[in-house]
Amino acid sequence: GAVVSQHPSRVICKSGTSVKIECRSLDFQATTMFWYRQFPKQSLMLMATSNEGSKATYEQGVEKDKFLINHASLTLSTLTVTSAHPEDSSFYICSARGRGGGGSYNEQFFGPGTRLTVL
């Protein structure tokens, strides 16, 4: 149980285009979702936290107009990188916490990540 999927796993786009990444909780209800980015050999950097049906809370230094987060349902959150530039190239990982199987999860479960390359 507690599986999180992400799509796509890899995306290459041209500078100036927008890219949407989907994150789904497959077997539980994700009441809270988190988006991280990770640079090579570095730890996870939290970008934003979103609760279902609410606006996302962004970490300091993360541009909310550039990284649009939508958490419209208990199983789906999307991250849209708008007008992407080469410096946005990174590994983006979503994570979810919620409830399922009759209980609540304290744990955060992570998706497999999306490798974004902006040319």
Add this chain to the structure above:
Amino acid sequence: EDQVTQSPEALRLQEGESSSLNCSYTVSGLRGLFWYRQDPGKGPEFLFTLYSAGEEKEKERLKATLTKKESFLHITAPKPEDSATYLCAVQALSGNTPLVFGKGTRLSVIA
């Protein structure tokens, strides 16, 4: 401010050579301490949650322990497939807060 410090930054072991990874933390009331494993190019994989000092959990060759200031991840007789980055994180009691992660320990097990 909640903080997590992991040591060593990198560890190289021979197959079968047991060792421990350290996670020191400061948090304003601990809801839980979490261990994850991350392979290159993949998302973190959940390993353990520890909630109170004295608690221990085991999974195959891994055992996690917790005190009021730190946690250890003991690896017994490691195999090359245990090579990965091990991440420690804490969650504070206050509200629905995100995890605070350490920078991880990169473990390499050599056959």
